[in-house]
Amino acid sequence: MMHADVExxxxxxxxxxxxxxxLGAQLAADYEGREPVLVSVLKGSIIFLADLVRAMPIPxxxxxxEVSSYGTSTESSGQVRILKDLxxxxxxxxxxxxxxxxxxxxxxNYLLRYLHDKGPASIRICCLLDKPARRLAPxxxxxxxxxxxxxxxxxxxxxxxxxxxxxxxIGVLRPSVYGAAPPx
Ligand code: IMP
Numbered sequence: 034m035m036h037a038d039v040e041x042x043x044x045x046x047x048x049x050x051x052x053x054x055x056l057g058a059q060l061a062a063d064y065e066g067r068e069p070v071l072v073s074v075l076k077g078s079i080i081f082l083a084d085l086v087r088a089m090p091i092p093x094x095x096x097x098x099e100v101s102s103y104g105t106s107t108e109s110s111g112q113v114r115i116l117k118d119l120x121x122x123x124x125x126x127x128x129x130x131x132x133x134x135x136x137x138x139x140x141x142n143y144l145l146r147y148l149h150d151k152g153p154a155s156i157r158i159c160c161l162l163d164k165p166a167r168r169l170a171p172x173x174x175x176x177x178x179x180x181x182x183x184x185x186x187x188x189x190x191x192x193x194x195x196x197x198x199x200x201x202x203i204g205v206l207r208p209s210v211y212g213a214a215p216p217x
Contacts, residue, residue: 057088
């Protein structure tokens with residue numbers, strides 16, 4: 034059943050699950066014997082992370098960070114405040130950054146520099162959704178679930194005002210929910 038606030042289902046739960054299983058298999062093959070640490074950013078990415086690691090039958094660990102952008106979301110400055118840091122050392126580790134969606138790329142750009150300074154053996158990026166239309170910082174994405182158009186999406190971890198994260202599919206939010214201007 035489609036939520037009343039959803040204008041269109043962009044990716045069904047089945048489509049998302051199938052792609053996540055493919056990404057997991059690809060990552061498991063690439064990282065066999067390397068015991069990677071998957072670093073995810075709260076909160077939106079945890080649903081993706083939870084499904085992704087269950088599709089990766091290799092030794093791995095996970096760690097979580099939480100960040101907040103300074104200023105409003107409409108004028109993202111790229112300045113990021115770390116609300117929750119890594120709980121383990123990533124020095125010498127093979128890091129996979131797991132992201133729900135990459136939009137301007139500013140948050141991830143900051144995060145990558147921060148992680149690089151901690152001396153990992155490697156860093157690669159795995160994102161479920163790539164929204165390249167609004168990219169401001171160049172980001173090399175190593176593993177990508179889907180490329181989507183510049184529309185505000187919710188579900189499968191993605192929120193609007195902390196709601197809709199529990200929808201099992203990716204949907205386009207009905208404009209009447211957010212008023213005149215789209216968020217983010
Ligand atoms: P950026 O790449 O620094 O612009 O920010 C990425 C973050 O913005 C994501 O992790 C999401 O939290 C949020 N975001 C960007 N686009 C959307 C969207 O369409 N729906 C929900 N959140 C979004």
